[in-house]
Every structure is written in structure tokens, then in C-alpha cells.
Amino acid sequence: MKLADLLKELRGDESLRTAAKRMNISYSYLSLLENGIDKRTGKPVKPSPETLHQIAKAYKYDYMKLIKISGYLDDEKFNPELQEPFPTNPSLQLWYKSLPNNKEDDVEKLKNMWEIIQSSVSK
Incomplete structure (x- = not known):
């Protein structure tokens, strides 16, 4: 799944303005993220890890999953099932x-x- 599709799904029926306000970002930037492509440049939009943290917090969604889906981590390096904390306890x-x-x-x-x-x- 692409980040843009996930963000639309997570927002559901909530308005762009309301969701963006909870994230402390502009509604136009949230719209840009949900579209996935900057229409001015034609390039994909990649939010910063800080913005992803704000999104994760607002939607109560796993931050590391957002980091992965945004391309900051590749599949080979990210597998939460294999990265168990405190394996001996x-x-x-x-x-x-x-x-x-x-x-x-x-x-x-x-x-x-x-x-x-x-x-x-x-x-």
C-alpha cells in the first residue's frame, strides 16, 4: 500500500482541516500527502520523519510502519516480528x-x- 492511500484510509470521513489541525500541519500539505504527487513538480511527496511522527500520533498508528511505507527503511532491514525487544525476558x-x-x-x-x-x- 502507498502512503497516500493509507493516509486517505486513516482519515476516513474526517475533514482535511480537522485532521491536519490535529497533526499541526496545513490542510493543503495533508492533501498533497494524500495525493502522493506534487502537481507543480510532478515528483512524489516524501514527508519528514517528524511529520510522520505527528501523523502517527494523530491517527494512533504505528510510527515505524509509516517510516517503512514512506521509504525510510527497506523490507530487508525492517521486520518488527524479528526485532523482539528483551528476547530473554x-x-x-x-x-x-x-x-x-x-x-x-x-x-x-x-x-x-x-x-x-x-x-x-x-x-
Whole structure:
């Protein structure tokens, strides 16, 4: 599937303006991304990784899948099933995989706690 088609599918019935506002991009740029080709130049449109992150966050979609479909990673280097985190600790794997299902605020709190732990260890 092409990025343009995926973006149209993810947006569904939501207006371009509403979706773009949630991503902090212009609606005209979102339209350009959904078309896939810049009509002025005739060249494909490739959003930055930062823009893809904003899109992933707005649509609650896997960022790495957007990175891959946008051509930043090729199939040989990207296979999430083969890149299991914490291969020797199943309980840690389950915890790690559950993170995307949690509220963003909760994950942010966890990140802050981790930073506190890291800073106290390095002292």
C-alpha cells in the first residue's frame, strides 16, 4: 500500500482541516500527502520523519510502519516480528508490547520516572 492511500484510509470521513489541525500541519500539505504527487513538480511527496511522527500520533498508528511505507527503511532491514525487544525476558516483552495501548500521559509519567532513576544512578 502507498502512503497516500493509507493516509486517505486513516482519515476516513474526517475533514482535511480537522485532521491536519490535529497533526499541526496545513490542510493543503495533508492533501498533497494524500495525493502522493506534487502537481507543480510532478515528483512524489516524501514527508519528514517528524511529520510522520505527528501523523502517527494523530491517527494512533504505528510510527515505524509509516517510516517503512514512506521509504525510510527497506523490507530487508525492517521486520518488527524479528526485532523482539528483551528476547530473554518474556514478562518484560509483554510489558513493553503493552505500552502503545496505554494513555500517552501514563507513558510520559513512566518516561519521567525512568529519567529520575537514570539521573540518580549516574550521580
